[in-house]
Amino acid sequence: MTELYAFNTGDWAYEYSSMLRLKNPGERYPSLCPCYLIDHPEGLVLVDTGVSHDLVANPAEYGAYGAPGFADFAADDVSVEGRPSAADAVADAGYDTSAVDYVVLTHLHLDHAGGITEFPDAEFLVQRDELAYAWWPADPVQRRLYVEGDFGVLRTPDYEVTELTGRHDVFGDGSVRCVPTPGHSPGHQSVVVDLPETGTVVLAGDTAFTEEAVERDLQPPFAWDTEAALASTRRIRDLARREDADVVLAHDREHHEDLPTPPNALE
Ligand SMILES: [Zn+2]
Helix, strand or coil: CCEEEEEEEEEEEEEHHHHCCCCCCCCEEEEEEEEEEEEECCEEEEECCCCCHHHHHCHHHCCCCCCHHHHHHCCCCEECCCCCCHHHHHHHCCCCHHHEEEEECCCCCCCCCCCHHHCCCCEEEEEHHHHHHHHCCCCHHHHHHCCHHHHHHHHCCCCEEEEECCCEECCCCCCEEEEECCCCCCCCEEEEEEECCCEEEEEEECCCCCHHHHHHCCCCCCCCCHHHHHHHHHHHHHHHHHCCCEEEECCCHHHHHHCCCCCCCEC
């Protein structure tokens, strides 16, 4: 029986208008850096890996080149105190981290790709467009969000990476599906999960930041392509209506709080 766990690897208080364009400038929105574990009868799937606690502790020494951009713009806003890393969260829920078969990355921003090195035995499922852009983002704000220390290892022969170029059915039974939702970033994807009791859940990542953003078509000012992001938001809305699905946005704190607290899982 498939189950879904929701973890929070860190708290990130955003400037409100940086996530919803022109909305409440100067106010804070207390957000989070989640990841999810899907326990499917045929294997374990981790969706995203949260934020790296090593990055938060010492941005200057993180990865081969450090992450000075992080120190500049987010260091004071992110706290990992009392939060588990992705691997610790998986272990706390009672699973061996080396038993994670797949890691699906919605995208490679630092609050989603921070725990990659904690899962060296997994197969990584990432959209090709995301992998390509992460190495050399044109936009200076996007450049701060892609930290080489997070995802650089994916280029090493030790890591197994499957480059996706569209939809992907993880187990071939339709119960865990990757669906491209570009816009927030070039290769952003969402994950659609069928659960036996709850029904369909869409882990929509950063397709939009909050419920209000979905309802009112609000995107952050740094979206890679705002029009593409709005089209992806509409796609998620349509999919939710068609499949009577619940949408879980990564950074909507209420969405996260509505999910069971580990070791409890959504069934
Ligand atoms: Zn993002």
